[in-house]
Amino acid sequence: MTNRELAALAYELRKKTVDVIVGAKTGHIGGDMSVMDTLVMLYFKHMNVSPENKDDPNRDRFVLSKGHSVESYYTVLAEKGFFDFETYKNSFSRYGSEFIGHPHNTLPGVEMNSGSLGYGLPVCVGMALAGKMDGAAYRVYTVMGDGELAEGSVWEGAMAAGHYHLDNLCAVVDRNSLQISGETEDVMSHEPLADRFAAFGWHVIECDGNDMNSLDAAFTEAKETRGQPSVVIAHTIKGRGSSVMENQAPWHHKVPNAEEYARIQADLTSRKEAIENA
Numbered sequence: 001m002t003n004r005e006l007a008a009l010a011y012e013l014r015k016k017t018v019d020v021i022v023g024a025k026t027g028h029i030g031g032d033m034s035v036m037d038t039l040v041m042l043y044f045k046h047m048n049v050s051p052e053n054k055d056d057p058n059r060d061r062f063v064l065s066k067g068h069s070v071e072s073y074y075t076v077l078a079e080k081g082f083f084d085f086e087t088y089k090n091s092f093s094r095y096g097s098e099f100i101g102h103p104h105n106t107l108p109g110v111e112m113n114s115g116s117l118g119y120g121l122p123v124c125v126g127m128a129l130a131g132k133m134d135g136a137a138y139r140v141y142t143v144m145g146d147g148e149l150a151e152g153s154v155w156e157g158a159m160a161a162g163h164y165h166l167d168n169l170c171a172v173v174d175r176n177s178l179q180i181s182g183e184t185e186d187v188m189s190h191e192p193l194a195d196r197f198a199a200f201g202w203h204v205i206e207c208d209g210n211d212m213n214s215l216d217a218a219f220t221e222a223k224e225t226r227g228q229p230s231v232v233i234a235h236t237i238k239g240r241g242s243s244v245m246e247n248q249a250p251w252h253h254k255v256p257n258a259e260e261y262a263r264i265q266a267d268l269t270s271r272k273e274a275i276e277n278a
């Protein structure tokens with residue numbers, strides 16, 4: 001698929017994700033929308049993982065450390081063929097469902113339970129170190145939120161990854177500048193974020209996380225980097241795709257009402273069509 005086709009796919013999958021959230025009457029919609037392009041670029045272009053090789057020791061590993069964005073993650077896994085989208089949509093977050101409200105590793109394609117922030121990177125450091133010790137060729141990817149970076153365990157993981165020169169590890173920060181209660185820089189400041197990762201021995205790549213060409217170049221650069229782990233600081237817009245939600249903290253966890261739903265779906269459709277007709 002071309003990057004333009006991937007960009008259009010990301011809008012289609014945003015629309016499906018909104019349907020999941022409205023059906024379940026719950027979901028972290030803002031972070032779902034900001035991270036969708038990253039997930040599509042990784043699953044459909046950069047990572048060597050699929051339903052066919054999901055148990056192969058050489059598959060690439062992915063952990064959604066910001067596990068609250070499970071709705072977009074599961075929509076992407078369904079599109080990739082790991083499970084049926086309708087089954088997921090109709091049972092997500094319902095009592096007794098396997099599709100509980102955060103990533104659950106009994107489902108095909110899910111490497112790690114997540115949702116308690118701050119644990120994806122440390123676990124991925126272990127996976128990457130194991131890969132080095134085994135001489136395996138797989139790569140390890142994790143996506144964190146920027147609010148998540150307030151967790152101390154993130155920086156213990158960052159320290160170890162630098163120490164062990166884990167160039168098979170790529171961490172993404174979904175840098176939407178908002179967390180649950182407002183601006184990250186007000187709640188717990190991260191800047192100068194690039195310098196902080198660099199000081200821990202990381203190769204730092206900044207990109208436009210809502211632009212497929214920019215993401216593609218960033219993940220290519222990470223793959224080519226030797227001797228250091230890479231972090232992709234993906235600058236994104238929380239709620240990306242509709243003016244109803246964009247850059248508004250209350251849309252961290254909110255279910256659109258009927259009127260908002262109609263406007264959001266119309267906005268997402270027109271963004272998708274603009275990409276297809278460009």
Ligand SMILES: Cc1ncc(C[n+]2csc(CCOP(=O)(O)OP(=O)(O)O)c2C)c(N)n1
Binds near residue numbers: 147
């Ligand atoms: C350890 C822990 N503390 C608190 C929470 C509650 N929580 C869920 S989402 C969230 C904000 C996360 O913000 P960010 O990482 O920026 O995510 P995004 O903006 O991408 O949605 C918080 C505090 C949690 N899931 N885990």
Ligand SMILES: [Mg+2]
Binds near residue numbers: 147177
């Ligand atoms: Mg955030």
